[in-house]
Amino acid sequence: MPTAKEAIQELLEMSTSIRHAVLVRGENEVMASTFANSQSEGTMVAMARRMLEEARMSAKEMDRPALTQVFVEAKSGCVFIVTGEKDTWLAASTGTDPTVGLVLYDVNTALRTALEGEADEGDYGK
Numbered sequence: 001m002p003t004a005k006e007a008i009q010e011l012l013e014m015s016t017s018i019r020h021a022v023l024v025r026g027e028n029e030v031m032a033s034t035f036a037n038s039q040s041e042g043t044m045v046a047m048a049r050r051m052l053e054e055a056r057m058s059a060k061e062m063d064r065p066a067l068t069q070v071f072v073e074a075k076s077g078c079v080f081i082v083t084g085e086k087d088t089w090l091a092a093s094t095g096t097d098p099t100v101g102l103v104l105y106d107v108n109t110a111l112r113t114a115l116e117g118e119a120d121e122g123d124y125g126k
Contacts, residue, residue, distance in 0.1 A: 005032040008034060020040075021107070024049070031114065068082065069081065069104060069108070077096055079094075082111050
């Protein structure tokens with residue numbers, strides 16, 4: 001099974017719409033990223049975490065089930081966030097007009113693949 005880093009690389013190959021992606025455990029533990037520098041990576045993590053927290057609070061206030069994915073569209077592009085087991089989440093950014101359903105599928109697949117790879121390596125407890 002692929003590692004988290006390999007799963008992110010496969011995501012970029014599968015979905016040409018994706019510009020950047022970051023796989024995170026908890027609030028700040030970056031498991032894998034496409035970013036070349038830590039400042040840009042940190043900005044993406046903070047922005048995505050805040051979006052996810054706000055969406056979770058809104059869902060709770062509306063008495064809705066826990067969120068598994070968030071999609072935000074802006075003039076300059078889109079952000080996709082999917083959540084997984086063990087308090088993990090993957091955030092990806094795209095340019096404008098991506099094929100939303102396909103990108104969500106690819107992001108979910110990458111997260112699942114990374115978590116399966118981690119389980120196969122016996123790193124679940126980390």
